[in-house]
Amino acid sequence: MAIGEIEAKLEGALNDPIDGALVLSIRVPKSDTYTAKQLVQTIRTGQESGKERLKVCFSWYREKRSNDANAYFHVLLDKIAKAMNLGADEVKVKMVLEYGTIMQDEYGKMVGFKLPVSVDVSTVYKYAKLYETRKENGKDFNCFILYWETHTLDKAEMKRLIDGVVYEAQELGIETRTPDELASLIENWEGK
Numbered sequence: 001m002a003i004g005e006i007e008a009k010l011e012g013a014l015n016d017p018i019d020g021a022l023v024l025s026i027r028v029p030k031s032d033t034y035t036a037k038q039l040v041q042t043i044r045t046g047q048e049s050g051k052e053r054l055k056v057c058f059s060w061y062r063e064k065r066s067n068d069a070n071a072y073f074h075v076l077l078d079k080i081a082k083a084m085n086l087g088a089d090e091v092k093v094k095m096v097l098e099y100g101t102i103m104q105d106e107y108g109k110m111v112g113f114k115l116p117v118s119v120d121v122s123t124v125y126k127y128a129k130l131y132e133t134r135k136e137n138g139k140d141f142n143c144f145i146l147y148w149e150t151h152t153l154d155k156a157e158m159k160r161l162i163d164g165v166v167y168e169a170q171e172l173g174i175e176t177r178t179p180d181e182l183a184s185l186i187e188n189w190e191g192k
Helices: 030-048 067-084 088-099 155-171 179-187
Strands: 009-015 022-027 112-116 128-136 139-146
Touching: 067 088, 067 155, 088 155, 112 128
Parallel strands: none
Antiparallel strands: 009 022, 112 139, 128 139
């Protein structure tokens, strides 16, 4: 059961000279101090009631994309869809597969799957790009690479996606924000 989550940096790691255990210290940004103090209090309360050990999970912090950037992304998708006489969802899938982020597992390996050629991949996962068809035991399979859904993208990944969508919009003669406005949108990421 998760108790809480905070952003932190590893400050140090020392070996306890008495028992050889590793002692870790973390630094929590000032903006998250209140949340961290509440988390510490929750842990101490648990320890007082006999829960002495914690299960700790570390993961890399990912700065979230802003709602403003996401809204702009969808405005451009709608304009591209109208210009190409396509549905907005169809254009979104095309843009994600062209400029999005390939899904990776915790070891940095690409994630994908294979399906019998008779199965429509969009009924399983919509951000899947066909990379080959192979025959196994006399049956044909389509093999796909998966891309992250846009709501999971971090700041850098969303910037790359928006840059690609801006390029596609400009190629169609669609007016986009100026480079300075785009830079400001990315620079002033709100992470809402």
